[in-house]
Amino acid sequence: MRDLVQWLARELVEQKDAVRVEAxxxxxxxxxxxxxxxxxxxxxxxxxxxxxxxxxxxxxxxxRRQGRRAVLDILD
Structure with missing residues (x-):
């Protein structure tokens, strides 16, 4: 799921190298x-x-497909 978050974020932003995801x-x-x-x-x-x-x-x-729960925090 970390890869999913990273992929979605990189598709939205202009500065792709600045995307950081910590699980x-x-x-x-x-x-x-x-x-x-x-x-x-x-x-x-x-x-x-x-x-x-x-x-x-x-x-x-x-x-939920994996029987888990996930939360997204967007840090500024």
Missing amino acids: IERDRATVFELTVAPDDLGRVIGRGGKTAKAFRTVLDCAA
Whole structure:
């Protein structure tokens, strides 16, 4: 799933080399911390947070297919 998050983020941003994804295992979930270049933060979040919500929905569906839970944190 880390690869999925990284791929989706790189498709959204202009500075692809600045995309960093860290996976942290917590109790019953995996937390993915996404870091992008400051100029690309708006592209990942989207107007009104719509892009971020769609990003989280895709991640949640992928996690549920594996019987897991995943959370996406977009760091600034």
